[in-house]
Amino acid sequence: MTDNKTMSKITLDQLNAVPAAEFTAALGDIFEHSPWVAEAASRARPFATVAALHEAMLAAIASVPEPQQLAFLCAHPELAGLQAREGQMTAASTAEQSSLGLQALPRTDTETFARLNAAYRARFGFPFIICVRHHTRDAIIARFEQRLLNESAAELATATAEIAAISRLRLVGKVTGPGLPKISGHLSTHILDTAHGRPARGVRFELHQAGPRGDGLILSAVTNHDGRTESPLIFDQPLRIGAYTLRFHIGDYFRQLGVATADPAFYDIITVSFSIAEPTGHYHVPLLVSPWGYTTYRGS
């Protein structure tokens, strides 16, 4: 569940020590086609924390004149756009967009993105930028439509915040050291059998990404003796903003216990649908269940 390869990372100490050119070479592609950001940040060395390094990079962007900021935004590729289809994006963008399959969308989605990209650029004068690794495909389209209604100033701020999110993930993927920004979230579940007063062991369940473009099954698991899974359902990576569904096979569980309910059982598969809104959030979605009633909530 992790895509952070710690072994090949460069340390903050190394970055603080190397010549500026080497620093820029190492971090030049954190911001899309804009090595000047790393170059500017190199002059603020040394950094005590990785977070401070990231802040310095963002400050470098904020300090250039508006036309250059606009050019900076325009250096970003469109989502699911021509550059993606023709393989002209940076390696980072390519990896990010393909994590959602944006380079090979079904025809209707390609058309949706084309329409939205055009409308967005016409309205704001720069491409739509969003932290792809923070969203499901459905959530991206939902946000795209919402953001098209923004005023220019609000939208500029939103685009800038998304760039901060993108670059934070890229930086943490490359650099290690003290004060790493938090980038991971947590999703877990827990099933308690309130008819027997103990964790529900051996319950099969699935986690799905929901929504019309949902990628479907994320994982299938069975609860352990504590009614949980050995590790969280998602951890050590950002959570994607979007809709999810947990499907708990409760009918099978009570049948195996020999609990006599009706035929067919009142509950077979209990479905809990919820949305994640914070990529670094802690989401615990428990189920308290008896053969004829259940409770779920956002836990902690």
Add this chain to the structure above:
Amino acid sequence: MTDNKTMSKITLDQLNAVPAAEFTAALGDIFEHSPWVAEAASRARPFATVAALHEAMLAAIASVPEPQQLAFLCAHPELAGLQAREGQMTAASTAEQSSLGLQALPRTDTETFARLNAAYRARFGFPFIICVRHHTRDAIIARFEQRLLNESAAELATATAEIAAISRLRLVGKVTGPGLPKISGHLSTHILDTAHGRPARGVRFELHQAGPRGDGLILSAVTNHDGRTESPLIFDQPLRIGAYTLRFHIGDYFRQLGVATADPAFYDIITVSFSIAEPTGHYHVPLLVSPWGYTTYRGS
């Protein structure tokens, strides 16, 4: 559970038809020592509804000059005061105050009331007036202490609202006809067994008035085949603002069903404590219960 004796009531039609003196004689004691209120209202006849008659009486009070309003307030007896102890109150006030045992309080409560009455009169210049039939003894003392902190204008409005409540109850006790003001509330419960998916039948429970001066047990009952009682716990009368406790004998219930829990059982008596704030409110306090978990809420 009802104290409205319909048989001996006078009808609105009769009140609309009789000479003014007879009208005043009939309703003269609705407002404490103030037959002039009825007399003034008699001139606004005929009334289409009992509620309209009540409104006319309140309007008569509102229309007199302030000194007369103050005199009107001062015509009310103190709570648990000298008049009560010496039997000098009107019949209505005597009945109301004795419904809470205010004429025969324990010594410490008598002292509390004496202290509060004195402080109140010193601050506002008129006696503390509250609709006794709308409160438990503890709730009266709590309100007394709260209201001592009010500004004069707010307190005058509060006292007037309490007089409206007192006189509404007295009027509905005397007069019958169309458009009777609502004076009754509703308190009920319901027990569902979520381990078995059916109403919990045969559960003994008690309703108590809670709080340091609580009168204790209001009723004890056993749920029927539908997990309810044949009639609500309180109905056809105003609910007293105050604290209540329901005690459900759930341990006995599951033991009788042969449901094996622990020894001693995890739940023996489940206690649900709640407060009533609206004398004419609809309060439904259900319990969803399994041997190892329960849920309660304000239902409808």
Add this chain to the structure above:
Amino acid sequence: MTDNKTMSKITLDQLNAVPAAEFTAALGDIFEHSPWVAEAASRARPFATVAALHEAMLAAIASVPEPQQLAFLCAHPELAGLQAREGQMTAASTAEQSSLGLQALPRTDTETFARLNAAYRARFGFPFIICVRHHTRDAIIARFEQRLLNESAAELATATAEIAAISRLRLVGKVTGPGLPKISGHLSTHILDTAHGRPARGVRFELHQAGPRGDGLILSAVTNHDGRTESPLIFDQPLRIGAYTLRFHIGDYFRQLGVATADPAFYDIITVSFSIAEPTGHYHVPLLVSPWGYTTYRGS
């Protein structure tokens, strides 16, 4: 929601009074191609209740020798079989089977039924009989597969019980009078907002038939001021055994109240999936909901 046309029904009094031939003519088609059942029952007149009349008809069947009972069973049409497709069933069977669209199934289902019908007749020597109006299409197939595993004696008893159910519905559709057998069930819902302590008003929700062959949407409604619907979701008719889903638009509800939750909201549509097992059962499926947690159960 009712398909019982009371106006044109014959009364039990009339049936008790008419000549035997007329009695037999009136009730001859209650049992498939077997007017002899009505004829036998006519000799047990008069009946005090419609239920007693039905019992007498079932007793007539039970009293004939086994070969005649087998012939009686064989007089029933196959489900979605040749007779259905060629329009050779009785009017009652035609109406019942077409209520589930069994006369015009998709090809894969036709093949499924053909395979099951053949296997069943080979195993038991008579056609598969089930009270169609008591099941969804998916439930029929599930039962069909279960019942194929029965021993002959158990299956004979099951088929007889299904015939009792079919004929009970037909009889109540034709005859009126005292002691009508209960044939209707009840499905209702109720939404309580436990963050605000009141019924959730204005919540849109849908009831769906679930399962691979589910007919989809049964109804769409909006809760009233009491968090309920004016009439139950299903009533005055038998409930179909099978799987159902309620979908509550809770995200919209809390958004309209201005309750600040996350963006996207933690809950958008809350789905409650349950099965009905008793056609004449009372099913109440409430939802207690706050912005971050909910409880559902079989109520009463």
Add this chain to the structure above:
Amino acid sequence: MTDNKTMSKITLDQLNAVPAAEFTAALGDIFEHSPWVAEAASRARPFATVAALHEAMLAAIASVPEPQQLAFLCAHPELAGLQAREGQMTAASTAEQSSLGLQALPRTDTETFARLNAAYRARFGFPFIICVRHHTRDAIIARFEQRLLNESAAELATATAEIAAISRLRLVGKVTGPGLPKISGHLSTHILDTAHGRPARGVRFELHQAGPRGDGLILSAVTNHDGRTESPLIFDQPLRIGAYTLRFHIGDYFRQLGVATADPAFYDIITVSFSIAEPTGHYHVPLLVSPWGYTTYRGS
């Protein structure tokens, strides 16, 4: 919350190495007035675990003839009996009994114990033995009354099991080393605010021992940012079988958040009463709460 002083303990290694007399001297008072048990066990050395040492001691008792076993039982003091009042018990028994205040009971309890002790000895011929540190005072009396109804064989087994429990606690109090028997339980709570989707921080609550002889308040605490306490409510010691009450000050909590409910609030103090049945059990008693509803259950 711990009464195990590790510093002064003897190690299992030491016990395995010392001369038999020293071993017996060290462990002679694990069993009441019966150093022969330790002596017998010394011959089974070395022990790999403390649990094995304990098993060997219990086996030594089981292997002596019945008259000697009876004498062994009779060497135990009565509960709250003459020996207790006159200071003639062993140090261990004195400490155990005084942990429940059994040496200085109110008169009515002294009489109760005297009556029960007499009835018990008359029926079984040996004193009532119970692991005092595993029970509240009320639970001891409840068990006493239950056990008086036992058959002799069952009661002998029960007394033996209680002696095993007593000696296990004494042994763990004296000896350290690998394979220590588990003697501690766990009681914790957790409050989640389902109206806001987060832990309820800053909720004051109390844990009480309940029952007519309850010692009252065990602890008072305030929930932290995670809706929990820094350490469990009880841990690192055996839980006492008996009745407990948690009282959560929920009214104050929602008032501080400015959540408008009624006046008085529907919930002021939410009381959850439960019993502990296993001294080494894991008891988690959470509260999911919104202003108008709550859920509690045995968690994990």
